[in-house]
Amino acid sequence: MTYKTVLAATVAVAAFSANLAAAEEVKIGIAAEPYPPFASLDASGEWIGWEVELINAVCTAAELECVITPVAWDGIIPSLTGQQIDAIMASMSITEERQKTIDFSDAYYNTPAVIVADKSMDIEATPESLAGKIIGIQASTIHQAYANKHFGDAAEIRVYQTQDEANQDLFSGRIDATQADSIAMADFIASDTGACCEIKGAVANDEGVLGRGVGAGVRKGDDALREKLNAGIAKVLADGSHDEITSRYFTTSIYSQ
Numbered sequence: 001m002t003y004k005t006v007l008a009a010t011v012a013v014a015a016f017s018a019n020l021a022a023a024e025e026v027k028i029g030i031a032a033e034p035y036p037p038f039a040s041l042d043a044s045g046e047w048i049g050w051e052v053e054l055i056n057a058v059c060t061a062a063e064l065e066c067v068i069t070p071v072a073w074d075g076i077i078p079s080l081t082g083q084q085i086d087a088i089m090a091s092m093s094i095t096e097e098r099q100k101t102i103d104f105s106d107a108y109y110n111t112p113a114v115i116v117a118d119k120s121m122d123i124e125a126t127p128e129s130l131a132g133k134i135i136g137i138q139a140s141t142i143h144q145a146y147a148n149k150h151f152g153d154a155a156e157i158r159v160y161q162t163q164d165e166a167n168q169d170l171f172s173g174r175i176d177a178t179q180a181d182s183i184a185m186a187d188f189i190a191s192d193t194g195a196c197c198e199i200k201g202a203v204a205n206d207e208g209v210l211g212r213g214v215g216a217g218v219r220k221g222d223d224a225l226r227e228k229l230n231a232g233i234a235k236v237l238a239d240g241s242h243d244e245i246t247s248r249y250f251t252t253s254i255y256s257q
Contacts, residue, residue: 025065026225028055028216029085032070033162037187037249038091050249054108055089057241058216062232074140074161077101080219087218087225091181093142093211103220105229107213108242109254112202113143116170116185117177125201130155133176136166143179146209171196179203183254213256 030047034040038051047068059066071079076092079085080102094104115125115135123129131154137144139159147157158175160166166178171193178185182202188194203210216229236242237255246254 025067026059026087027069027085028059028066029069029071029076029079029088029090030055031073031076031090033073034164035091035184038184050245051089051091053245053248054236054242057236057245058089058108058229058232060232061235061239061241062228064228064232073138077217080217083219086222087216087229089216091184091214092217094213094215095142095145095211096208097145098211098217101220102217103222103226104215104217105226106233107215107255108233108237110213110256111182111254112205113146113179113210114182114185114202115177115179115200116189116197117200118170118173118196119198121176121200123177123200125203127151127154130177134158134174136160136169136175136178138163138166138180142210143181146203146206147179149209150203150206167194183250 030039030051035049037049039047039049042048047070052068055066055068069085071085073090076085076088076090077098080088088102092098094107098104115123115130117123123133127150130151134156135147135151136158137147137160139161144157144159147155151157158169160169163178163180163184166175166180167188169175170178177200182199185199189197189199216226216233218226218229242255243253
């Protein structure tokens with residue numbers, strides 16, 4: 001083997017190693033509980049959905065090698081702070097309370113919170129209209145915090161581990177209404193089970209509780225990863241990837257500043 005051959009091989013190995021280093025592996029935590037159309041398991045056991053596709057697009061744009069890692073929703077922040085995962089991209093709203101524990105990227109979607117009930121019920125998304133009603137809420141969410149604050153004095157708040165469980169009890173008539181994200185509930189009422197129900201309206205804005213959109217959660221002080229995710233989010237918004245992915249799931253944009 002000549003000197004030039006050895007040198008060429010050395011350069012090739014170095015270039016290959018540099019490319020590997022450029023793609024940093026990051027464990028992205030998503031909720032283990034299905035949350036269609038954002039994330040759910042298909043028949044083959046693969047995670048699919050709008051947020052799953054966006055995660056892949058953001059990671060590619062940020063030159064990150066991401067591994068989707070399902071974690072139970074009520075333990076997802078402890079999993080982040082305990083370093084079992086590196087970031088959270090699970091429809092987690094950016095709130096003041098959560099920012100006491102973790103940092104967030106820029107928002108990558110923002111949709112209102114709504115009240116859903118049976119079509120026959122004449123109610124509105126207000127504390128006065130929901131007085132005396134049973135409202136089903138997913139545990140450890142902004143919706144639980146909001147319902148406790150704004151509806152808890154006059155309504156019964158019934159807590160569920162997943163939104164799907166609340167939806168099933170709404171369909172069965174065991175609760176009168178539920179509060180959740182408008183896009184997730186639009187998917188529910190378009191289903192056979194959800195055909196019984198309709199969106200009664202968006203709840204009054206309370207940014208201190210509902211937050212300012214959904215972002216990627218990272219550990220406090222992990223500015224390098226946060227900035228890489230911000231760069232990836234900015235790129236998919238600018239190059240049309242965000243709109244392209246959204247068009248496959250929704251009829252309108254779900255991003256607003």
